[in-house]
Amino acid sequence: MKNFILDIVRKIIDGALAGMLISIGGAVFLACYPELPPIGKYVGGLFFCTALFCICVKGYALYTGRIGYVLEKHSKEDLSAMLLGLLGNLIGTVVCGYLIAAAIPSIKENALTLCSDKLAKQELWQTLVRAFFCGILVFLAVDLYKNHKTPLGVFFCIPAFIFSGYEHSIADMFYFAASGLATWQTFGFIWIVLIGNSLGGLLIPALKLVGAKKETPVRSEGTSESEETD
DSSP, X not given: OHHHHHXXXXXXXXXXXXXXXXXXXXXXXXXXXXXXXXXXXXXXXXXXXXXXXXXXXXXXXXXXXXXXXXXXXXXXXXXXXXXXXXXXXXXXXXXXXXXXXXXXXXXXXXXXXHHHHHHHHOOHHHHHHHHHHHHHHHHHHHHHHHHHOOSHXXXXXXXXXXXXXXXXXXXXHHHHHHHTOOSHHHHHHHHHHHHXXXXXXXXXXXXXXXXXXXXXXXXXXXXXXXXXXX
């Protein structure tokens, strides 16, 4: 029982550490964005890459980086680890959001402006689409690092989703926590983004699974089973 509890705590901590790094990247983005628009947005977006790069190197549990692998690894243990990591992401971003906003009031002001715009200017379907394409890019960034050992995906895909205005659920958790906006509308917004990120992250793995299905070889007429074996 003790080991079971420790395992749960470890998975939540892994997620919280990922949330903390996303919060650091998000704070840089908020600090840079209003200073030299549009240059500040680009600078902030580039430095945001620091968060995902460190998460990939350290192997921390970022939900949007792991959801794409649920189709190939979907045991109860894998699913529980991913969901506990998501809980950790929430804890890490909320705690860091409130702490950073309290320590740097300008961050809170910028977060409030950003989050107010998100809620006022987006329809639900638009939010879902923005989150969907973000999920695709985050999966590609993580997959390139995981399978090809290159950080190029991180430093191209992450700025791509930021500059495009796509929505990242874990980053949005930080932004809303830092803004101090805690309403049912905020809660619903985060859930829509989370669903969109999940669908986007699952798209490429799902298509790969469909394409990987082997067709039954067609036996030519007059060929015996023994000849085929040879």
